[in-house]
Amino acid sequence: MSQETNQINNHNIDNASSEHGEEHTLYAEPIFHIGQFPITNSLLTSWLAVVLIIILSLVIRIKNSRLPGKFQSLMEVVIDGAFGMMDMVTNDREKSKRVFPLVFAIFLFVLFNNWLGLLPGVGSITYNHLPLLRGGTADLNTTLALGLFAVLAANIFGVIVVGGWNYFNKFVNIKALFEIPKKIKHEPTIALINPINFFVGLIEIISEIAKVASLSFRLFGNIFAGEVLLASISAILAFGLPLPFMFLEIIVGIIQALIFSVLTLVYFTIASTEHSEEH
Secondary structure (H helix, E strand, O other), X not given: OHHHHHHHHHHHHHHHHHHHHHOOOOOOOEEEEEOOEEEEHHHHHHHHHHHHHHHHHHHHHHHOOOOOOHHHHHHHHHXXXXXXXXXXXXXXXXXHHHHHHHHHHHHHHHHHHHHHOOOOOOOOOEEOOEEOOOOHHHOHHHHHHHHHHHXXXXXXXXXXXXXXXXXXXXXXXXXXXXXXXXXXXXXOOHHHHHHHHHHHHHHHHHHHHHHHHHHHHHHHHHHHHHHHHHHHHHHHOOOOOHXXXXXXXXXXXXXXXHHHHHHHHHHHHHHOOOHHXXX
């Protein structure tokens, strides 16, 4: 009896796991392992996005010529428009050129991941009762890694442009404390203002951590909600009804990629600005 009971329990667990695999979970499901490293369905989609970006880059390089065709002309319009938008944030073409490769690469990576999650078969093709592919940006691990990378890269860029000591004082404003005994005779109010500036710098450390959460949760929330919406609409009526929502999600994918990359550019611009210039 105990053996039969165990078989029934195992069968119920298998059924529950297969049903669970068809649902949209907040976490990515591991498809297989390389050693101890789990390869999830969202990671596979992210790798696919990287491969497509590499192919696009190679095609652009091959098609590049002195007499541009339609494809090259389109790419030039896109790149010129991206530079124009970046100049509106940085107000400096040279600074835009320095951060363009990274910011534009982030835009393409987020955009491709957003759109790959909308392709037919993504989420429905299964492997071991689990979706084989899942939108990369619908996984919090991916968006959290992107947000962490963007904020760390912005801070490194700030150290390179502003200098290590100056950038350190944006957060731990030791300069403000050192100026008190030097200027207190001529400016008595400095004894009140500079300690406030010192603590404001400490608050900036918290804001840097908040940037990671803001970037990651905004992107994850919008894309994951779109996947759940499409799945719910498809369950009601699979033919015709999901199409308007598919077009809506295509637009949302562009907007979210644009927001993420523009915010990253803003962080780069703020990090590369002197503390005195900010005031």
